Amino acid sequence: MLDLYLGISPKSDLILLQMLSERLNKRSFLHVNSTRAGGGVAEILQRMLPMLESLGIHARWEVIEGDEKFFDTTKKIHNALQGKEEIITKDMWNHYFEINRKNAFKINLEADAVLIHDPQPAPLIEFKKTGTWIWRCHIDVSNPQKRVWDHLSRYCKKYDAAIFSVAKFARAMGIDEFVILPSIDPLSEKNRKLTEQEINETLNKFQIPLDRNVILQVSRFDRFKDPLGVIEAYRTVKKYNDCILILAGSPATDDPEGEIVLNEVREYAGNDPDIYILLLPPFSDKDINALQRIATIILQKSLKEGFGLTVTESLWKGKPVIGGAVGGIPHQIIHGVTGFLVHSVEGAAFRIRQLLSNPGMAKSMGEKAREYVRNNFLITRQVRDYLSVWHSMENKGLNVLEL
Amino acid sequence: MEEIKPFEFKQCVSILKSTGKKAKNIRELRDIIAKVSEECIFHHTYQYFLKGHVLEYTSDFAHWAGESLEERALSEQLSNIDPYDFKNINDLRNELINVIDRYLKEFPEPRAAMPGDEFYFNETITLIFPVGIRARNLAEFLTAIKYIDLGSMYYHFYEARMRLGGGIDDFSRWIEETLWKKELAEKIRAIDPFMHNLEKIKEHIVSTVEDEVRKDMEVIDRCLTYI
Numbered sequence: 332m333l334d335l336y337l338g339i340s341p342k343s344d345l346i347l348l349q350m351l352s353e354r355l356n357k358r359s360f361l362h363v364n365s366t367r368a369g370g371g372v373a374e375i376l377q378r379m380l381p382m383l384e385s386l387g388i389h390a391r392w393e394v395i396e397g398d399e400k401f402f403d404t405t406k407k408i409h410n411a412l413q414g415k416e417e418i419i420t421k422d423m424w425n426h427y428f429e430i431n432r433k434n435a436f437k438i439n440l441e442a443d444a445v446l447i448h449d450p451q452p453a454p455l456i457e458f459k460k461t462g463t464w465i466w467r468c469h470i471d472v473s474n475p476q477k478r479v480w481d482h483l484s485r486y487c488k489k490y491d492a493a494i495f496s497v498a499k500f501a502r503a504m505g506i507d508e509f510v511i512l513p514s515i516d517p518l519s520e521k522n523r524k525l526t527e528q529e530i531n532e533t534l535n536k537f538q539i540p541l542d543r544n545v546i547l548q549v550s551r552f553d554r555f556k557d558p559l560g561v562i563e564a565y566r567t568v569k570k571y572n573d574c575i576l577i578l579a580g581s582p583a584t585d586d587p588e589g590e591i592v593l594n595e596v597r598e599y600a601g602n603d604p605d606i607y608i609l610l611l612p613p614f615s616d617k618d619i620n621a622l623q624r625i626a627t628i629i630l631q632k633s634l635k636e637g638f639g640l641t642v643t644e645s646l647w648k649g650k651p652v653i654g655g656a657v658g659g660i661p662h663q664i665i666h667g668v669t670g671f672l673v674h675s676v677e678g679a680a681f682r683i684r685q686l687l688s689n690p691g692m693a694k695s696m697g698e699k700a701r702e703y704v705r706n707n708f709l710i711t712r713q714v715r716d717y718l719s720v721w722h723s724m725e726n727k728g729l730n731v732l733e734l
Numbered sequence: 735m736e737e738i739k740p741f742e743f744k745q746c747v748s749i750l751k752s753t754g755k756k757a758k759n760i761r762e763l764r765d766i767i768a769k770v771s772e773e774c775i776f777h778h779t780y781q782y783f784l785k786g787h788v789l790e791y792t793s794d795f796a797h798w799a800g801e802s803l804e805e806r807a808l809s810e811q812l813s814n815i816d817p818y819d820f821k822n823i824n825d826l827r828n829e830l831i832n833v834i835d836r837y838l839k840e841f842p843e844p845r846a847a848m849p850g851d852e853f854y855f856n857e858t859i860t861l862i863f864p865v866g867i868r869a870r871n872l873a874e875f876l877t878a879i880k881y882i883d884l885g886s887m888y889y890h891f892y893e894a895r896m897r898l899g900g901g902i903d904d905f906s907r908w909i910e911e912t913l914w915k916k917e918l919a920e921k922i923r924a925i926d927p928f929m930h931n932l933e934k935i936k937e938h939i940v941s942t943v944e945d946e947v948r949k950d951m952e953v954i955d956r957c958l959t960y961i
Binding site for chain 2: 347474498505715719722
C-alpha cells in the first residue's frame with residue numbers, strides 16, 4: 332500500500348515508515364474513538380488503518396457505544412473545552428464514566444500501543460491493562476472552561492503521553508506531550524487527481540463559467556468563517572478585476588445558526604450573477620476537489636479556526652491561499668510564500684488583487700504551497716509521527732534515536 | 735590500495751514535544767530561557783534552520799519578538815546571535831539572556847503578546863536514519879547531493895556541527911579525511927551556515943563540488959593530450 336504513495340509523499344518519510352515498522356513488526360496498535368464515520372478523525376483512521384496493516388503492524392480500530400445522554404454530555408464537554416460556557420452536572424459526569432466502564436468490558440483493550448482519540452473515550456484509561464497508552468486530543472483546548480478541563484484532565488494525566496495538534500493547544504499535565512500536526516490523504520476523493528471530464532461534470536452541475544478568474548471559499552455557513560467579509564472583499568476586487576466568487580459549503584445541521592447565516596449571505600449577495608452560493612450535500616468530496624482545482628485563488632478568511640484542513644487541501648491543489656491569521660492557518664500559510672495571512676476585509680481584497688494582477692506570482696506561490704503540503708501535511712507523515720512517538724515512548728529518556 | 739570509506743547519507747526527523755511552558759512577554763521569555771532544557775534552546779535556535787523558507791529571522795525567539803511583540807530592535811539583536819559562534823548551548827543561552835537584559839534595561843516595560851500568541855517552549859525527539867544513498871567518490875557525491883532531501887542537508891551540514899563538536903560539517907570532514915581534498919573542504923567550510931537557507935546551501939555546495947569535478951576532469955584531458 333505504501334507503494335501508492337511513491338512519487339507523492341517524500342521518499343524519506345516512506346523510508347522512515349518502513350524502518351519504524353520493522354522495529355514494531357507484528358506489534359499491536361489499537362485506536363479508539365467515538366464514531367466510525369463522519370468527522371476528520373474517522374476520515375483519517377479509515378485511511379490509516381490499512382496503511383498500518385500493510386506495514387506489518389496489527390492495527391485495530393474500536394468505536395465506543397453510548398446513548399443519547401452520553402453524546403449530549405460529550406458534546407457539552409467538547410464545547411466547554413473550546414471555551415464555551417456549559418454546565419455539566421455530577422450526574423452527567425457519572426454517566427459519562429459509566430458508559431466508558433461498560434465499553435471497557437466490551438472492547439478488547441489489550442495492545443502494545445493504545446491511542447485514545449478525543450475526550451469521549453478518555454476515561455478508558457482507568458481500565459488500562461497493558462501497553463503504552465496515549466491520549467490524542469484533536470481539538471483546541473488552549474482556552475477551556477476550567478471546571479470541565481479540571482475534571483477531564485484527571486483521566487488525561489493518567490496516560491503515558493498525550494498528543495496535541497498544535498503546540499499552543501498543549502497543556503502542562505506533567506506527562507510527555509507531543510505535537511503532531513494533522514494531515515490530508517493525497518489519494519482520498521477530496522484530494523486525488525481528477526480527470527478533465529470529472530472536473531467538467533462539476534462545472535456543468537453548478538453552471539460555473541471558466542471565462543474569468545475564480546475566487547473560492549469552501550466552508551460551513553458560519554459567522555466565524557466570515558462569508559460576508561468574503562463578499563465585501565470580492566466587491567472591492569470586482570472594481571478592478573473581473574472575477575466570479577464561489578462560496579461553497581455544507582449546511583451546518585448541528586448549528587442552529589447555520590440557516591440564519593446562510594440567509595444573511597444570500598441577502599448580502601443580492602442578485603449579483605457572479606456570486607455562486609453552493610449548498611453541497613454531505614459526501615461532496617469530488618465536487619469540492621474539482622472546485623479547488625479550477626479556482627484561481629482560494630480564501631479561508633476565518634475569524635476563528637481549528638487547524639483548518641480546508642487550507643491544507645487548497646494548498647495541495649497548488650493554489651495560493653489567502654487566510655485569516657487564526658488557529659492553525661499560520662502553520663500552513665507562510666506569509667508571502669504559500670499565500671497571504673490577512674487581518675481584515677481590506678487586507679483580503681488587497682491580496683486578491685495582488686495575486687490576480689500577478690499570475691506569475693500566484694503560480695509560483697501555488698507551486699511552493701503544494702511542496703509545503705507534500706513535506707509537512709500528508710498522511711504518511713502523520714503515521715510516521717505516530718510510530719515515532721510509540722518508538723520513543725519505548726525508549727524513554729533518549730532525545731536522539733538512531734535507526 | 736586502501737578502500738575509500740563511502741559517505742553514507744543520513745537524515746533526521748524531529749518530533750515536537752511541548753514543555754508546557756509559555757511566555758507572554760519578554761521578561762517571562764528571559765526567565766524561562768534561563769531554566770529550560772538544552773534541548774529546548776537547541777530546538778528554538780539551531781533547528782530554526784530546518785525551516786526551509788524565508789530567513790527574515792534566525793531563531794524562534796527573534797521571530798516571536800518581531801512578529802508577535804513587534805519589538806523590532808530586540809528582534810534584530812536576537813537575530814544577530816549566530817548559534818554557531820558558541821562552543822556549547824549554555825554559552826548561547828547566556829548570550830540570549832544578556833541581549834534580553836540589555837534591552838530590558840533600556841525599555842523596561844515592553845508590551846505583552848496577544849492571548850494565544852504567547853511563546854510556546856518546545857523541544858524535540860530526533861530520529862536519525864540512513865536514506866539508502868552512498869557516495870564512494872566526488873562524482874557520486876555530486877550526483878547524490880543534488881537529489882537528497884533538505885532534511886538530509888540539515889543533518890550533515892548544520893546538525894553535524896553540534897553533534898561532532900568543533901563546528902565542522904560532515905561533508906567537508908569526509909572530503910578532507912577520505913578524499914584528501916583539503917582545499918575543497920575549506921571552500922565548503924567557508925559557506926556561512928548562518929547566512930543562507932538550506933536550498934541556497936545546497937546550491938553553493940553543488941556548484942563548489944561541480945567546479946572541483948570539472949577541474950579533475952580537465953587534468954585528465956590534459957594528461958591525455960600529452961600521450
